[in-house]
Amino acid sequence: DAGITQSPRYKITETGRQVTLMCHQTWSHSYMFWYRQDLGHGLRLIYYSAAADITDKGEVPDGYVVSRSKTENFPLTLESATRSQTSVYFCASSESGTARNYGYTFGSGTRLTVV
Amino acid sequence: AQSVTQLGSHVSVSEGALVLLRCNYSSSVPPYLFWYVQYPNQGLQLLLKYTSAATLVKGINGFEAEFKKSETSFHLTKPSAHMSDAAEYFCAVRDTGRRALTFGSGTRLQVQP
Numbered sequence: 404d405a406g407i408t409q410s411p412r413y414k415i416t417e418t419g420r421q422v423t424l425m426c427h428q429t430w431s432h433s434y435m436f437w438y439r440q441d442l443g444h445g446l447r448l449i450y451y452s453a454a455a456d457i458t459d460k461g462e463v464p465d466g467y468v469v470s471r472s473k474t475e476n477f478p479l480t481l482e483s484a485t486r487s488q489t490s491v492y493f494c495a496s497s498e499s500g501t502a503r504n505y506g507y508t509f510g511s512g513t514r515l516t517v518v
Numbered sequence: 519a520q521s522v523t524q525l526g527s528h529v530s531v532s533e534g535a536l537v538l539l540r541c542n543y544s545s546s547v548p549p550y551l552f553w554y555v556q557y558p559n560q561g562l563q564l565l566l567k568y569t570s571a572a573t574l575v576k577g578i579n580g581f582e583a584e585f586k587k588s589e590t591s592f593h594l595t596k597p598s599a600h601m602s603d604a605a606e607y608f609c610a611v612r613d614t615g616r617r618a619l620t621f622g623s624g625t626r627l628q629v630q631p
Contacts, residue, residue, distance in 0.1 A: 434617050434618075436618050436619075438621075443527070443623055444623060445524075445608055445621040445622055445623040445624045446562075446608065446619075446621040447621075448616075448618050448619075448620070451616055451617070451618050453617070459616070461616070461618065493561060493562070495619075497617060506564070506567075507552070507564070507619055509554075509561040509562040509563075510561055511560065511561045512560075512561055
């Protein structure tokens with residue numbers, strides 16, 4: 404079934420390790436986004452991508468790296484994990500088109516714990 | 519830049535009572551506004567969205583929201599709360615430049631029997 408898939412669902416990693424969170428969508432949506440969700444902050448934008456090979460920073464990009472070599476994949480890498488990056492991470496995609504058709508679909512999230 | 523503010527991090531209502539969750543926006547251009555619901559350990563599900571058509575927007579599960587430009591508000595309502603409505607609710611505005619959503623801090627709705 405078409406959708407947006409995040410993996411892993413849960414991850415525990417140690418401080419200083421590199422970890423990559425995966426996001427895959429099957430709609431060929433142009434836009435993709437990474438958010439982190441923390442208590443009291445709602446969801447904050449980490450990075451976004453308007454198309455393959457086009458990425459840009461959001462509100463909280465420090466410590467994260469993204470790439471988008473294919474339209475359907477948008478991995479998020481924590482280069483050297485810190486405890487402050489313990490969070491729930493959501494990937495989302497959005498169709499392009501007229502404003503009234505804008506839709507944003509979210510994955511189920513990855514709960515990351517850095518110990 | 520666009521932003522939203524959700525008033526009240528926790529709201530508690532009795533089953534069958536009116537649900538009112540408040541959201542105010544800040545935007546220099548006509549905004550596109552969204553309400554999402556998140557059940558425990560799940561992702562976000564779209565309840566409804568306003569994209570400059572009708573000011574009263576009807577969504578899923580009996581929820582609706584009214585866009586009021588004069589009050590810069592987009593409050594979410596439901597006439598009669600159900601136990602299954604207990605969840606966290608997020609208001610969001612679309613950033614016209616980045617095409618991303620900017621979220622409020624969320625309101626946790628508790629429904630008492």
